[in-house]
Amino acid sequence: MKAKPTGPIPAGWKSLGGELAIAGRTASDILAEAGETPLFIYSRELIDRRIAQLRAALPGRIGINYAVKANPFAPVIEHMTPHVDGFDIASQGELRMVMQAGIDPDRVSFAGPGKRDRELAAAIETGVTLNCESEGEAERTLAIANGLGHRPRIAIRVNPDFELRGSGMKMGGGAKPFGVDADRVAPLARRVIEAGAQWRGLHIFTGSQALSAEAIIEAQSNVLNLAARLTEAIDAPLPKLNMGGGLGIPYFPGDEPLDLTAIGDALSARLQSLPPMLAETELCLELGRYLVGEAGVYLCRVIDRKVSYGTTYLVTDGGLHHQLAASGNFGTVVRRNYPVAIATRFDQEPAEIVNIVGCLCTPLDRLADQVTMPEAGVGDIVAVFCAGAYGATASPAAFLGHGPAREMLL
Amino acid sequence: MKAKPTGPIPAGWKSLGGELAIAGRTASDILAEAGETPLFIYSRELIDRRIAQLRAALPGRIGINYAVKANPFAPVIEHMTPHVDGFDIASQGELRMVMQAGIDPDRVSFAGPGKRDRELAAAIETGVTLNCESEGEAERTLAIANGLGHRPRIAIRVNPDFELRGSGMKMGGGAKPFGVDADRVAPLARRVIEAGAQWRGLHIFTGSQALSAEAIIEAQSNVLNLAARLTEAIDAPLPKLNMGGGLGIPYFPGDEPLDLTAIGDALSARLQSLPPMLAETELCLELGRYLVGEAGVYLCRVIDRKVSYGTTYLVTDGGLHHQLAASGNFGTVVRRNYPVAIATRFDQEPAEIVNIVGCLCTPLDRLADQVTMPEAGVGDIVAVFCAGAYGATASPAAFLGHGPAREMLL
Numbered sequence: 001m002k003a004k005p006t007g008p009i010p011a012g013w014k015s016l017g018g019e020l021a022i023a024g025r026t027a028s029d030i031l032a033e034a035g036e037t038p039l040f041i042y043s044r045e046l047i048d049r050r051i052a053q054l055r056a057a058l059p060g061r062i063g064i065n066y067a068v069k070a071n072p073f074a075p076v077i078e079h080m081t082p083h084v085d086g087f088d089i090a091s092q093g094e095l096r097m098v099m100q101a102g103i104d105p106d107r108v109s110f111a112g113p114g115k116r117d118r119e120l121a122a123a124i125e126t127g128v129t130l131n132c133e134s135e136g137e138a139e140r141t142l143a144i145a146n147g148l149g150h151r152p153r154i155a156i157r158v159n160p161d162f163e164l165r166g167s168g169m170k171m172g173g174g175a176k177p178f179g180v181d182a183d184r185v186a187p188l189a190r191r192v193i194e195a196g197a198q199w200r201g202l203h204i205f206t207g208s209q210a211l212s213a214e215a216i217i218e219a220q221s222n223v224l225n226l227a228a229r230l231t232e233a234i235d236a237p238l239p240k241l242n243m244g245g246g247l248g249i250p251y252f253p254g255d256e257p258l259d260l261t262a263i264g265d266a267l268s269a270r271l272q273s274l275p276p277m278l279a280e281t282e283l284c285l286e287l288g289r290y291l292v293g294e295a296g297v298y299l300c301r302v303i304d305r306k307v308s309y310g311t312t313y314l315v316t317d318g319g320l321h322h323q324l325a326a327s328g329n330f331g332t333v334v335r336r337n338y339p340v341a342i343a344t345r346f347d348q349e350p351a352e353i354v355n356i357v358g359c360l361c362t363p364l365d366r367l368a369d370q371v372t373m374p375e376a377g378v379g380d381i382v383a384v385f386c387a388g389a390y391g392a393t394a395s396p397a398a399f400l401g402h403g404p405a406r407e408m409l410l
Numbered sequence: 411m412k413a414k415p416t417g418p419i420p421a422g423w424k425s426l427g428g429e430l431a432i433a434g435r436t437a438s439d440i441l442a443e444a445g446e447t448p449l450f451i452y453s454r455e456l457i458d459r460r461i462a463q464l465r466a467a468l469p470g471r472i473g474i475n476y477a478v479k480a481n482p483f484a485p486v487i488e489h490m491t492p493h494v495d496g497f498d499i500a501s502q503g504e505l506r507m508v509m510q511a512g513i514d515p516d517r518v519s520f521a522g523p524g525k526r527d528r529e530l531a532a533a534i535e536t537g538v539t540l541n542c543e544s545e546g547e548a549e550r551t552l553a554i555a556n557g558l559g560h561r562p563r564i565a566i567r568v569n570p571d572f573e574l575r576g577s578g579m580k581m582g583g584g585a586k587p588f589g590v591d592a593d594r595v596a597p598l599a600r601r602v603i604e605a606g607a608q609w610r611g612l613h614i615f616t617g618s619q620a621l622s623a624e625a626i627i628e629a630q631s632n633v634l635n636l637a638a639r640l641t642e643a644i645d646a647p648l649p650k651l652n653m654g655g656g657l658g659i660p661y662f663p664g665d666e667p668l669d670l671t672a673i674g675d676a677l678s679a680r681l682q683s684l685p686p687m688l689a690e691t692e693l694c695l696e697l698g699r700y701l702v703g704e705a706g707v708y709l710c711r712v713i714d715r716k717v718s719y720g721t722t723y724l725v726t727d728g729g730l731h732h733q734l735a736a737s738g739n740f741g742t743v744v745r746r747n748y749p750v751a752i753a754t755r756f757d758q759e760p761a762e763i764v765n766i767v768g769c770l771c772t773p774l775d776r777l778a779d780q781v782t783m784p785e786a787g788v789g790d791i792v793a794v795f796c797a798g799a800y801g802a803t804a805s806p807a808a809f810l811g812h813g814p815a816r817e818m819l820l
Contacts, residue, residue, distance in 0.1 A: 069771065069810050090771040093811025112810075114713050114725040114769025134716040134725075136788070159718055175721035177767045303524050306544040308569055311585035315524040315544075324806065331739040331774045357587045359524025361479065361500040364741045378546070393810075396734065398803040400479050400522075401503025 001311055003353050004370040005253035007339040009385050010294035012046045020297070020343035020383050023410040027299055027343040027381050030410070037381070038300040038318040038405040040392050042076055046295035047388075051083050054287075057264030059271050063284035065109075067245065068094045070288025070389035071296070075409040077101045080291075088242070088286045092119040095126060109242065111157055111203060113177045120144050124152045131157040131203040131242075133179055135188055142195050154192045155200040155240065158185050158230065162222045164246045165215040167207030178205070182226060186233035193236055201240035201281070202227055209248040209289065213259040216246055217266040228275040240282040247290035251386050252336040258290075289389040296388025298323050298405070299343060300367075302380045303359070312354045314373075316382050319358020319365045322405040324395040326384050329364050339385040340368040346383075348374035356382055360400050411721055413763050414780040415663035417749040419795050420704035422456045430707070430753035430793050433820040437709055437753040437791050440820070447791070448710040448728040448815040450802050452486055456705035457798075461493050464697075467674030469681050473694035475519075477655065478504045480698025480799040481706070485819040487511045490701075498652070498696045502529040505536060519652065521567055521613055523587045530554050534562045541567040541613040541652070543589055545598055552605045564602045565610040565650065568595050568640065572632045574656045575625040577617030588615070592636060596643035603646055611650035611691070612637055619658040619699065623669040626656050627676040638685040650692040657700035661796050662746040668700075699799040706798025708733050708815070709753060710777075712790045713769070722764045724783075726792050729768020729775045732815040734805040736794050739774050749795035750778040756793075758784035766792055770810050 019026040022041050031037060054064055063085035068077060072094060078101045080087070087098050090112045098108050110123045111131035117140065123130050124145045132138040132154055145152035157179035180188055185202070193199045204226060206219045223243045231238040250257055271283075300318025307313070320327035328335030340356060342348070350372035358365035367384055376382075397404040429436040432451050441447060464474055473495035478487060482504060488511045490497070497508050500522045508518050520533045521541035527550060533540050534555045542548040542564055555562035569589035590598055595612070603609045614636060616629045633653045641648040660667055681693075710728025717723070730737035738745030750766060752758070760782035768775035777794055786792075807814040 072808075072811060089811075091769075091811040093813055097811065112769060112771045113723075113767065114727055114729075116713055116727055116769075134714050136714050136716060175719040175723075176773070177716070177718070177723045177725055177765070178771070178773075181718050303526055304544050304546050306546060306587070308587070308591050309585040313523075313585075313587045315587055317524055317526055319524075329739075329741040333743055355587070357523065359501075359522060359526075361522045361588070363586070363588075393808040394806050396804050396806050398807065400803075401482060401499075401501040401507065403503055 001353050001370050003372045004337055006337040006368060006371050007252045007255060007386065008250050009339045009341060012049060013297070013385070015346045018345065018347045020341065020346040022297065027383065031299065031381065034406060034408060038298060038322055040296055040298050040387055040405055040407040042071070042073065042292065042296045042388055042407070042409045044079060044409060047079065047292055048083065050291055050295065053260060057260040059264065059268045061271060061283055062267060063282065065242065065284050065286045066291055067286050067288030068097060071292045072097050072393060073407045073409065074101065076292060079409060086284055092122050095122055095128065099126065109155060109203070117144060121148060124148055124150050127153065129153040129155050129200040131155045133157050135180065135184070138188055138192055142192065142197065145197070152197045153200050154197040155203050156180055156185055156189055157203040157205070158182055158226065160204050160206055160223065160226055162206065162219070164207030164210050164219040166212045167210040167215070167246055182230065185230050189234040189236070199236060199239060201238050202230060203242040205244035205286065207246050210246045211248040211250065211255055211258055213262040216263055219246060220267060221270055224270060224274065224278070228278055231277045238278060238281045240284070241278070242284055242286050245286045245288065245290065247287060249289060249293045249386060251338055293386055293389035296391060298384040298387035298391060300382050302376055302378055302382060305377050312352060314354050314356045314376055314382065315359065316356060316367065317359050318367065318382065319360045320395065321360060321397055321399040321402055322395050323367070323384055323387060323391055325390055326387070327358070327364060327366055330394065335369065337368050337371055340371060341383045342374050342376045343381040343383040345374040345376060345380065351375045359402065411763050411780055413782045414747055416747040416778060416781050417662045417665060417796065418660050419749045419751060422459060423707070423795070425756045428755065428757045430751065430756040432707065437793065441709065441791065444816060444818060446816070448708060448732055450706055450708050450797055450815055450817040452481070452483065452702065452706045452798055452817070452819045454489060454819060457489065457702055458493065460701055460705065463670060467670040469674065469678045471681060471693055472677060473692065475652065475694050475696045476701055477696050477698030478507060481702045482507050482803060483817045483819065484511065486702065489819060496694055502532050505532055505538065509536065519565060519613070527554060531558060534558055534560045537563065539563040539565050539610040541565045543567050545590065545594070548598055548602055552602065552607065555607070562607045563610050564607040565613050566590055566595055566599055567613040567615070568592055568636065570614050570616055570633065570636055572616065572629070574617030574620050574629040576622045577620040577625070577656055592640065595640050599644040599646070609646060609649060611648050612640060613652040615654035615696065617656050620656045621658045621660065621665055621668055623672040626673050629656060630677060631680055634680060634684065634688070638688055641687045648688060648691045650694070651688070652694055652696050655696045655698065655700065657697060659699055659703045659796060661748055703796055703799035706801060708794040708797035708801060710792050712786055712788055712792060715787050722762060724764050724766045724786055724792065725769065726766060726777065727769050728777065728792065729770045730805065731770060731807055731809045731812055732805050733777065733794055733797060733801055735800055736797070737768070737774060737776055740804065745779065747778050747781055750781060751793045752784050752786045753791040753793040755784040755786060755790065761785045769812065
């Protein structure tokens with residue numbers, strides 16, 4: 001069996017006594033206390049480090065929003081509260097989560113192409129900003145706000161006429177279910193302002209999971225140009241511009257971390273020559289995966305080691321019901337290995353080629369294919385990295401009845 | 411925009427007053443009572459009809475097992491109880507479900523490559539049959555049973571040396587994490603019999619979701635040959651043979667229903683010439699998707715109708731968090747449309763090409779691409795068919811915080 005590479009283990013994970021360490025404790029020690037595997041562990045230190053890197057690289061004027069959808073674990077949301085400037089939510093469920101964390105509604109904006117009436121009402125009553133995604137949604141918002149006797153806070157999500165090149169998910173540059181086509185934004189903005197809504201600005205999301213600084217710099221420049229053009233057409237000061245996200249993390253063999261300095265330098269230069277109508281505009285980036293993705297690890301335990309026709313399998317108690325993306329089954333065309341290690345033999349040299357699989361009774365349930373690992377047996381702990389974003393909640397936890405994994409912030 | 415085809419709407423769904431009907435009631439009527447969309451509805455009538463078709467086609471000697479993983483909704487499990495012969499489970503969670511439904515443990519077998527010690531113990535204590543997947547698991551089972559003072563009921567899951575041709579998921583024919591390689595089954599069976607376990611037989615699963623009767627006939631014949639060969643080598647009567655499943659349902663454009671008569675006729679002929687050592691063996695098929703897949707429909711409501719650069723989108727309150735496979739993101743290489751209709755305009759002629767999307771803030775959330783539909787607007791109900799298996803529990807219900815869909819058996 002030929003070895004296949006794994007993705008790069010993110011910077012910042014350390015070893016202790018030969019094991020993977022989190023917050024100064026070995027994986028075994030943490031699991032002995034936590035009880036059963038599987039377990040998602042999110043590292044406060046790595047989240048803080050990432051935010052510090054962003055603050056150091058970006059101009060001070062650029063705020064950082066946390067996209068709750070990436071990881072809505074309550075302690076993670078709470079941990080973010082003093083460290084980020086705003087929170088982006090995508091459902092009434094996420095609205096409840098940020099309210100439970102005691103976050104000021106003034107810091108929260110709500111985007112999503114299919115907001116129900118009850119979601120609009122909850123957002124209006126709570127006082128969070130609604131990023132309206134269509135003329136129809138704007139009218140529904142105005143009508144519901146009118147009925148409630150509240151003044152709604154409305155921003156418009158723009159479907160930009162360009163895309164983020166090389167992004168994992170394109171969210172602009174053609175017909176899209178998201179946002180209002182750029183050339184229809186100004187009339188709608190004037191409509192909501194005239195109807196008495198509090199005008200909160202624009203949301204321009206161009207894509208996600210890009211690893212090219214050049215592509216992000218280009219997209220950010222295009223976003224600022226578009227915002228200037230739209231603001232001129234709207235003919236009212238732009239209070240806030242959510243410039244979207246798009247900053248990717250390395251998952252797969254060959255992926256390189258983003259050049260954050262280049263992005264920050266380009267933004268600084270661009271801010272020097274910002275058109276006057278954006279001089280007072282509050283600017284922010286909306287980041288989810290980039291803040292938390294590399295700060296999480298998924299730990300599961302080997303419960304069988306078996307050989308079938310010469311191929312060795314480490315069968316774990318984890319699987320795609322917790323880490324769907326790592327199994328290669330969530331919107332992926334070609335399966336590639338995430339960064340994976342034997343946490344209990346973190347410092348040992350690789351000794352054999354194995355397949356690491358989950359406990360589900362389906363051939364889809366693969367955690368690592370043909371990877372070179374130290375020799376591991378029953379009881380050893382497997383670590384799947386890059387598990388901090390779109391892991392626990394982006395996986396079918398009820399599939400086959402094993403139930404969800406525990407989560408911890410350490 | 412060029413139209414793309416949808417999969418075939420399964421037989422048996424009717425219309426009433428121009429709407430999709432379930433159990434003699436219109437979709438609107440059901441939703442008015444159920445409250446919010448989205449909603450999975452499973453039809454008792456269609457489940458019963460499918461089981462009747464199987465009973466009519468298959469030789470009386472062939473039992474029908476229900477693979478709970480396909481749809482573990484409690485009323486569905488309960489409904490199955492008098493209609494099927496056995497239940498196949500894949501986790502301790504599913505064990506709890508069948509016990510809660512009051513199912514006799516004698517009718518239950520438990521397969522899965524990664525059973526934990528606590529799962530083995532629960533299975534032994536309950537008295538269900540354990541389909542052991544490796545020598546290691548068999549030894550753990552014997553040791554745990556010994557510690558508990560119970561006699562375990564053990565079958566062996568075989569990794570067959572052939573596969574089900576054309577199946578959606580191959581589960582045999584080479585190195586696999588499932589089962590014991592065929593040439594190692596006999597020594598293991600003798601070992602568990604000698605250790606005092608109650609010998610329950612063999613489980614040979616060759617693949618799933620095949621639409622070719624010819625391929626299924628060939629695989630079933632191979633399964634019977636392999637069982638005969640292994641029984642001879644084990645040199646003990648074979649109490650039971652789970653012949654696996656593999657019977658597929660049409661999901662996509664061009665898919666044709668299985669020729670069940672051909673499969674039944676071939677099995678009848680084959681049973682005439684069964685080797686003597688299988689004369690007393692209890693035979694069964696393990697079916698999940700084939701029993702319930704076409705008997706379920708997922709209903710969601712249009713909450714926005716928008717046009718972006720000439721493309722019309724129906725934005726619904728449903729999405730991939732409930733119907734991941736229909737979105738094309740669960741282990742699919744090329745996305746194709748499931749059977750989809752406007753339930754509230756079920757009898758109307760197609761009038762326009764639309765994209766039907768979910769409410770999630772991700773471009774992955776597509777329910778139907780470029781489909782020809784009657785003109786629908788806000789409030790109309792979209793029906794996604796083939797939602798009875800691997801829908802609600804095989805989707806990331808927590809993704810983006812909208813929560814799970816309701817389920818009903820009508």
